[in-house]
Amino acid sequence: MMLLSGDPPRSRVLTIVLLVIILALAATPFIFPGAKAMNVAAKICIFAALVASYDLLLGYTGTVSFAHTMFYGIGSYAIAIALYAMGPNWGAVATGIVIGLPLAALLALAIGLFSLRVAAIFFAMITLAVASAFQVLASQMSWLTGGEDGRSFQLPDLLRPGTVLIPKSLMGFEFNGRTLTFYLVFVASSLMILGLLRVVNSPFGRVLQAIRENRFRAEALGFRTVFHLTYANCLAALVAASAGILNALWLRYAGPDTSLSFSIMLDILLMVVIGGMGTIYGAIIGAAIFILAQNYLQSLMGVASKAATEAGLPLLPGLLHPDRWLLWLGLLFIASVYFFPTGVVGRLRNVGAGKPSGSAH
Amino acid sequence: MTELAANDPLPKPKRDLAPILIPIALALAMIPLIGSTSSWVTLTVASLAMGMMIFIMASGLTLVFGLMDVLNFGHGAFIAVGAYIGTLILLPFAAAMQTDSLLINLAALAPAVLLSMAVSGALGLVVERVLILPVYGQHLKQILMTTGGLIVAEQTLYAIWGPAIIPLPLPASLRGSVILGDVAIAKYRLLAMLVGLIVFVAIQLVLNRTKLGLLIRAGVENREMVEALGYRIRRLFLGVFMTGSALAGLGGVMWALYREQVHASMSDDLTVLIFIVVIIGGLGSIGGCFIGAILVAMVANYGGFLLPKLALVSNILLMVAIPMWRPRGLYAVTSR
Numbered sequence: 058m059m060l061l062s063g064d065p066p067r068s069r070v071l072t073i074v075l076l077v078i079i080l081a082l083a084a085t086p087f088i089f090p091g092a093k094a095m096n097v098a099a100k101i102c103i104f105a106a107l108v109a110s111y112d113l114l115l116g117y118t119g120t121v122s123f124a125h126t127m128f129y130g131i132g133s134y135a136i137a138i139a140l141y142a143m144g145p146n147w148g149a150v151a152t153g154i155v156i157g158l159p160l161a162a163l164l165a166l167a168i169g170l171f172s173l174r175v176a177a178i179f180f181a182m183i184t185l186a187v188a189s190a191f192q193v194l195a196s197q198m199s200w201l202t203g204g205e206d207g208r209s210f211q212l213p214d215l216l217r218p219g220t221v222l223i224p225k226s227l228m229g230f231e232f233n234g235r236t237l238t239f240y241l242v243f244v245a246s247s248l249m250i251l252g253l254l255r256v257v258n259s260p261f262g263r264v265l266q267a268i269r270e271n272r273f274r275a276e277a278l279g280f281r282t283v284f285h286l287t288y289a290n291c292l293a294a295l296v297a298a299s300a301g302i303l304n305a306l307w308l309r310y311a312g313p314d315t316s317l318s319f320s321i322m323l324d325i326l327l328m329v330v331i332g333g334m335g336t337i338y339g340a341i342i343g344a345a346i347f348i349l350a351q352n353y354l355q356s357l358m359g360v361a362s363k364a365a366t367e368a369g370l371p372l373l374p375g376l377l378h379p380d381r382w383l384l385w386l387g388l389l390f391i392a393s394v395y396f397f398p399t400g401v402v403g404r405l406r407n408v409g410a411g412k413p414s415g416s417a418h
Numbered sequence: 419m420t421e422l423a424a425n426d427p428l429p430k431p432k433r434d435l436a437p438i439l440i441p442i443a444l445a446l447a448m449i450p451l452i453g454s455t456s457s458w459v460t461l462t463v464a465s466l467a468m469g470m471m472i473f474i475m476a477s478g479l480t481l482v483f484g485l486m487d488v489l490n491f492g493h494g495a496f497i498a499v500g501a502y503i504g505t506l507i508l509l510p511f512a513a514a515m516q517t518d519s520l521l522i523n524l525a526a527l528a529p530a531v532l533l534s535m536a537v538s539g540a541l542g543l544v545v546e547r548v549l550i551l552p553v554y555g556q557h558l559k560q561i562l563m564t565t566g567g568l569i570v571a572e573q574t575l576y577a578i579w580g581p582a583i584i585p586l587p588l589p590a591s592l593r594g595s596v597i598l599g600d601v602a603i604a605k606y607r608l609l610a611m612l613v614g615l616i617v618f619v620a621i622q623l624v625l626n627r628t629k630l631g632l633l634i635r636a637g638v639e640n641r642e643m644v645e646a647l648g649y650r651i652r653r654l655f656l657g658v659f660m661t662g663s664a665l666a667g668l669g670g671v672m673w674a675l676y677r678e679q680v681h682a683s684m685s686d687d688l689t690v691l692i693f694i695v696v697i698i699g700g701l702g703s704i705g706g707c708f709i710g711a712i713l714v715a716m717v718a719n720y721g722g723f724l725l726p727k728l729a730l731v732s733n734i735l736l737m738v739a740i741p742m743w744r745p746r747g748l749y750a751v752t753s754r
Contacts, residue, residue: 119558181491182697187734323569391563394559
């Protein structure tokens with residue numbers, strides 16, 4: 058209870074689903090051998106933390122930001138550039154963290170303070186423009202960022218796949234540097250999610266919710282909404298940058314497509330909405346559903362597309378082509394905004410509480 | 419304020435000229451910086467042409483924004499759809515496009531443009547009914563729904579036309595430049611400027627000289643009042659939305675011809691530009707949108723010539739500077 062900040066899942070089904078996801082993630086290196094399964098699991102961990110931090114903005118304060126990948130990218134690039142330039146040592150990792158996190162927080166502060174000058178609904182557009190400018194900047198400053206190619210780098214010895222910590226003969230499976238990196242990602246992501254859970258259930262989190270429901274009333278109650286919103290913006294940026302650091306460490310690479318592109322921003326939006334806005338748990342479920350779909354739905358669609366081609370159907374092969382999986386997720390997204398505004402988590406909680414759907418919040 | 423006698427004419431609203439002076443001052447300030455007059459003229463014409471095309475695409479968005487307070491993040495989809503529909507006629511009639519006669523070229527161009535506008539306008543009807551109607555008054559959901567719509571539209575375009583970039587050559591008679599002294603002006607840019615001006619003047623006339631325009635302007639100011647007077651602002655809005663999407667389709671064809679290529683994600687960069695234009699122009703202000711579009715294009719063109727590296731973020735600088743001066747945009751129409 059202490060660990061969950063007094064905010065349990067509040068639904069038996071939800072608790073079971075969450076436990077299954079978390080246990081499966083924790084045990085991935087043992088029960089699902091192979092590089093792909095571990096990649097998927099690490100990606101779910103990283104995105105769960107990233108999506109949870111976005112939920113702090115979208116779900117708890119009701120502000121739409123399109124600049125979240127920018128902070129994610131700052132974290133990724135900071136660690137990648139540091140490790141690329143200084144060589145694979147722990148000093149470089151520390152440098153990347155020490156430069157990346159404050160940079161993200163400062164930028165979030167600047168955007169937060171600036172966006173107060175203009176009407177609230179402009180925030181989404183301003184962040185969209187700032188993020189696109191940052192993306193252009195990152196691809197143009199190729200001497201620093203490697204341009205479109207990005208930066209590949211080596212990890213410190215301890216985290217390399219070649220480093221065998223516990224040999225296979227001892228436990229029946231090999232625990233190497235790669236496994237250690239996976240657990241680093243898992244633990245760091247879990248800590249970030251628990252931290253965010255703590256934030257949203259603190260008095261500060263309550264104020265954020267009050268601002269979401271009625272900004273003027275919150276202001277009239279004496280809360281400096283500007284301060285709270287900017288603070289939330291900075292916190293979300295810090296967690297996003299940390300997730301970016303984990304992502305770069307896991308991939309041993311940072312580039313525009315893996316950390317900055319607008320399609321990642323859309324992915325995050327999809328995950329928050331499918332999982333359930335305003336529930337940190339939704340981030341875990343949204344990330345798990347989305348990334349599993351991204352990795353396994355495509356092969357399923359390939360089979361269906363082939364069958365449709367052989368049957369000689371018009372248009373259907375194109376629509377079912379594995380590259381078009383985003384089309385179906387887009388439709389799912391619209392349907393979930395429309396029919397399940399509270400996402401999977403809200404839905405499960407309502408079922409548990411015997412309430413009709415759509416009455417959450 | 420002085421009292422008005424019964425027979426005095428109503429006082430005219432004060433003309434606010436300051437925003438109009440900015441692009442003019444900017445253009446004049448660039449003459450010594452650029453040095454050569456001929457390149458200055460070329461750059462200025464390029465800015466005006468690009469600005470007018472952006473204005474065509476952004477005008478619908480700003481009206482929808484101002485009138486119904488609807489955030490449409492999927493506006494870019496209309497642009498891409500318009501461009502693709504244009505290729506349906508322009509590519510099969512490539513022969514007609516490549517003959518040197520302006521008349522035959524236009525005979526192929528006109529139906530392409532009309533079809534694009536019709537299809538994107540019709541798509542606007544569907545989008546408004548399906549995606550926006552259920553989420554009136556909820557900004558967050560509007561953004562989510564229209565973003566979802568954008569994803570679906572873009573992916574459907576990929577599914578139908580494939581992911582490759584489709585080349586779309588300019589008609590023969592619009593290629594090349596007109597030479598005036600030592601200044602070369604691309605013909606297509608002249609056409610783009612002409613179309614942009616026609617659209618601008620037409621919108622201004624409709625808004626300021628017709629009863630329909632009166633209702634739209636009144637709706638922007640105070641929607642409830644217009645409804646209370648018995649007008650169905652819902653239908654009015656649907657009309658504005660469809661017009662806006664049709665204009666986006668027109669802009670899409672023009673932009674595709676300007677770039678001589680069509681791509682499903684061509685609207686991604688444009689969307690950002692359009693949003694910047696709408697913000698700095700002021701919500702629901704056609705005049706502000708027009709000046710904003712020209713400013714954005716000028717900054718991009720002059721900046722690209724003088725400081726190529728800086729030009730990439732120049733739009734952001736513009737978007738910081740203008741709201742610092744006027745937080746609600748160049749011409750504040752709504753109180754939002």
